[in-house]
Amino acid sequence: xxxxxxxxxxxxxxxxxxxxxxxxxxxxxxxxxxxxxxxxxxxxxxxxxxxxxxxxxxxxxxxxxxxxxxxxxxxxxxxxxxxxxxxxxxxxxxxxxxxxxxxxxxxxxxxxxxxxxxxxxxxxxxxxxxxxxxxxxxxxxxxxxxxxxxxxxxxxxxxxxxxxxxxxxxxxxxxxxxxxxxxxxxxxxxxxxxxxxxxxxxxxxxxxxxxxxxxxxxxxxxxxxxxxxxxxxxxxxxxxxxxxxxxxxxxxxxxxxxxxxxxxxxxxxxxxxxxxxxxxxxxxxxxxxxxxxxxxxxxxxxxxxxxxxx
Amino acid sequence: xxxxxxxxxxxxxxxxxxxxxxxxxxxxxxxxxxxxxxxxxxxxxxxxxxxxxxxxxxxxxxxxxxxxxxxxxxxxxxxxxxxxxxxxxxxxxxxxxxxxxxxxxxxxxxxxxxxxxxxxxxxxxxxxxxxxxxxxxxxxxxxxxxxxxxxxxxxxxxxxxxxxxxxxxxxxxxxxxxxxxxxxxxxxxxxxxxxxxxxxxxxxxxxxxxxxxxxxxxxxxxxxxxxxxxxxxxxxxxxxxxxxxxxxxxxxxxxxxxxxxxxxxxxxxxxxxxxxxxxxxxxxxxxxxxxxxxxxxxxxxxxxxxxxxxxxxxxxxxxxxxxxxxxxxxxxxxxxxxxxxxxxxxxxxxxxxxxx
Numbered sequence: 160x161x162x163x164x165x166x167x168x169x170x171x172x173x174x175x176x177x178x179x180x181x182x183x184x185x186x187x188x189x190x191x192x193x194x195x196x197x198x199x200x201x202x203x204x205x206x207x208x209x210x211x212x213x214x215x216x217x218x219x220x221x222x223x224x225x226x227x228x229x230x231x232x233x234x235x236x237x238x239x240x241x242x243x244x245x246x247x248x249x250x251x252x253x254x255x256x257x258x259x260x261x262x263x264x265x266x267x268x269x270x271x272x273x274x275x276x277x278x279x280x281x282x283x284x285x286x287x288x289x290x291x292x293x294x295x296x297x298x299x300x301x302x303x304x305x306x307x308x309x310x311x312x313x314x315x316x317x318x319x320x321x322x323x324x325x326x327x328x329x330x331x332x333x334x335x336x337x338x339x340x341x342x343x344x345x346x347x348x349x350x351x352x353x354x355x356x357x358x359x360x361x362x363x364x365x366x367x368x369x370x371x372x373x374x375x376x377x378x379x380x381x382x383x384x385x386x387x388x389x390x391x392x393x394x395x396x397x398x399x400x401x402x403x404x405x406x407x408x409x410x411x412x413x414x415x416x417x418x419x420x421x422x423x424x425x426x427x428x429x430x431x432x433x434x435x436x437x438x439x440x441x442x443x444x445x446x447x448x449x450x451x452x453x454x455x456x457x458x459x460x461x462x463x464x465x466x467x468x469x
Numbered sequence: 470x471x472x473x474x475x476x477x478x479x480x481x482x483x484x485x486x487x488x489x490x491x492x493x494x495x496x497x498x499x500x501x502x503x504x505x506x507x508x509x510x511x512x513x514x515x516x517x518x519x520x521x522x523x524x525x526x527x528x529x530x531x532x533x534x535x536x537x538x539x540x541x542x543x544x545x546x547x548x549x550x551x552x553x554x555x556x557x558x559x560x561x562x563x564x565x566x567x568x569x570x571x572x573x574x575x576x577x578x579x580x581x582x583x584x585x586x587x588x589x590x591x592x593x594x595x596x597x598x599x600x601x602x603x604x605x606x607x608x609x610x611x612x613x614x615x616x617x618x619x620x621x622x623x624x625x626x627x628x629x630x631x632x633x634x635x636x637x638x639x640x641x642x643x644x645x646x647x648x649x650x651x652x653x654x655x656x657x658x659x660x661x662x663x664x665x666x667x668x669x670x671x672x673x674x675x676x677x678x679x680x681x682x683x684x685x686x687x688x689x690x691x692x693x694x695x696x697x698x699x700x701x702x703x704x705x706x707x708x709x710x711x712x713x714x715x716x717x718x719x720x721x722x723x724x725x726x727x728x729x730x731x732x733x734x735x736x737x738x739x740x741x742x743x744x745x746x747x748x749x750x751x752x753x754x755x756x757x758x759x760x761x762x763x764x765x766x767x768x769x770x771x772x773x774x775x776x777x778x779x780x781x782x783x784x785x786x787x788x789x790x791x792x793x794x795x796x797x798x799x800x801x802x803x804x805x806x807x808x809x810x811x812x813x814x815x816x817x818x819x820x821x822x823x824x825x
Contacts (some may be wrong), residue, residue, distance in 0.1 A: 177667055263536075267506055274508055275709030279689075345563045373666045375691045375710060379536060382661035414667055420654040421621070421671040424770030425822045434658045 164422045168297045170414065175306050176372050178410030180205070180364040180381075183309050184388035185395070185402055187318055187360025193320060194353035195333035195460035198411050199255030200240055201361050202385025203262020208233040208362025209369040210266040213376045214282050222281045226305075226366055228358070233362020234355040236262055239259055241354040245347045259385065267378045274376055279369045281305070305367050312360070317399035329353060333458035336465040361385065376421055390439040396446055396456040409435040491673050495735060497521060498555040499533040500546055502685075503660040509685035510659070510704040510721070511535060513583075514561045517723030524728050528735065539564025547572040551579045557734050559727070560584065562659070563628055569593060580739055584729060585630050587810055589741050592702060596726055599747030600630070601637035601809070602777045603682075603719035605784040606748075606755050607701045608641030610716050611649075611679045613766045614699055618648045621672025623665060623682040623689055624655050627824045629812045631683045631813035636816045637784040638681055643775075643818060652677055653822055662688035673698060679716075690715060701759075706756045717770070718756030745806065749778040785809065791818035 184201050191198050211232030216225030240258050243249045283303050290296045318327040329349055332339040336346045368384065369376050387409060394409075395401035416431040445458055499518050500509035518531050532555070534546050543565045550558055551572060559582045560569045566586035573581045573593045581593040589595055611620050620642060624631050635653060642649045652675055654668045661684075669680055669689040673696055680700040682689045684699030687710040693700035694711035702708065702718025726744065733739040746752035755774050758767045776782035792815035798804060815823055 170707060173670055360511045362509050368663055373662045373688050377662050378504035380662040417654055417671040421652050421675040423821050428655050428657055428824055
């Protein structure tokens with residue numbers, strides 16, 4: 160075994176790249192769930208964002224416009240879900256699953272003419288002098304911009320939920336929508352906005368995959384990342400800070416085992432591959448073992464239908 | 470009213486057409502492990518399905534279900550297909566083996582064709598390509614082209630088919646480059662572009678300058694093109710993903726086999742068989758050689774391909790030892806199909822342990 164062949168700089172760089180899509184999708188879903196809505200369509204919104212971002216980047220030559228298109232695409236998909244569940248009061252679980260199936264098929268249709276095309280390259284952060292600092296410069300200051308944007312987004316969500324009045328309203332709606340409604344808050348409007356924000360984030364995560372991590376368009380290329388993002392929100396017990404730890408842990412497990420294999424270390428790959436899911440189940444068991452812990456964490460109105468006359 | 474008239478006219482027309490072709494079309498079904506647009510394994514099977522449609526026209530009616538997980542989900546999809554009147558079903562992934570056998574037992578008058586497996590029944594045939602022959606050619610090229618003497622290999626699951634591919638590629642590379650080393654990463658997935666890309670990056674980080682893969686998406690090819698190293702197309706040509714990186718490819722060509730099997734059902738001559746065809750029969754194709762390959766290597770690779778096709782050369786010709794040093798094949802001895810089909814060991818020289 161030769162661990163010295165592993166370069167920490169390269170490891171951390173690929174860990175960041177592997178974790179960013181699920182981090183982006185998960186932070187969006189976290190806000191959605193905090194508002195009391197369970198949207199299982201993350202995978203569908205991600206893949207829609209992946210093809211929208213890819214297509215617009217290729218057509219315009221601008222990766223930034225591609226990201227905007229990905230957000231619009233993801234938010235558009237989310238809006239379908241929002242209207243169905245919030246206005247027409249359809250079942251959230253079934254609608255979310257349908258959204259995933261729809262997104263996978265729809266993206267395949269849109270993406271037919273985009274296979275085998277190379278997207279424009281995405282710019283990297285490169286601050287002269289600072290990025291040159293050995294180790295720290297490379298680890299902290301030499302990623303693509305989206306890595307920093309995703310971290311900034313998590314920070315912003317944390318601040319919004321914790322310290323702003325609007326964040327408090329969103330959380331109160333997630334905890335008890337009837338009471339929030341009685342206080343005069345617009346439950347449906349806030350939830351629709353949260354759902355669209357979630358869709359935009361998921362779209363961004365998908366576009367990260369098709370524009371930066373792989374970069375190419377292949378049907379079904381998210382390959383379950385949306386489900387990992389959903390698991391991640393539970394793992395983080397709806398706290399943005401833990402979301403970062405979780406995302407880097409989930410991404411890190413994959414990257415580490417791939418790299419250890421490449422170095423030639425014998426590791427039980429099958430077990431490591433299932434580790435993120437096992438950990439999520441463990442967290443679920445732990446937080447549900449204690450009634451107090453549940454009431455502290457999961458939004459109380461999560462997944463429940465809200466009707467104003469109730 | 471107008472609409473009703475049109476519908477009635479359409480119905481009459483449809484009836485007339487069906488009447489003209491004589492009998493009801495034969496329903497042929499496919500299940501794929503990935504999306505048809507993976508531009509790899511499932512894509513090639515779907516080309517075979519399209520070839521059936523083109524060849525038989527109105528005589529057949531094909532359908533497919535894509536991205537079917539291996540396991541109990543497959544059983545559900547297959548049952549559904551068999552119930553809806555499909556008479557010939559192609560199950561195109563190794564992991565569909567037991568589901569295929571289970572459903573076949575319940576529907577004795579439906580014919581099943583299972584790709585890459587080894588369990589048969591009266592109404593279940595198996596078929597596969599000798600892809601390892603293709604990997605011998607690719608390994609030969611890889612051994613010549615690597616400058617770091619390190620070839621990265623992205624493997625999917627530790628099943629005989631994949632292990633066979635690794636062994637044949639290694640033996641061919643070693644034959645032309647005694648210093649060559651294989652670094653093998655098991656992805657434990659057939660299709661996950663993100664993970665495949667990460668695996669490629671990890672291998673490149675460890676010095677690999679030629680990547681081989683036994684996963685289905687062109688992600689590794691895209692990474693190789695970006696890093697300026699070499700790779701090979703898997704299952705499908707993948708040229709468009711790496712015009713400079715793609716040295717050659719293994720192309721699965723299922724069309725002739727699929728057409729012959731549908732013909733057999735139409736003729737009523739279908740019986741359960743076991744088909745394992747290689748380069749010679751055209752089931753395993755080798756993609757065009759890249760301009761970056763020196764002419765001498767192109768020539769030797771082409772000769773190797775022809776010799777494999779004619780049977781003059783076999784990918785596994787002794788002396789070959791197993792990884793632990795115990796002898797497997799004596800000098801000049803050729804591996805028998807039984808051992809190849811159940812291959813669960815590395816040959817001598819490959820480092821690392823085969824996951825169980």
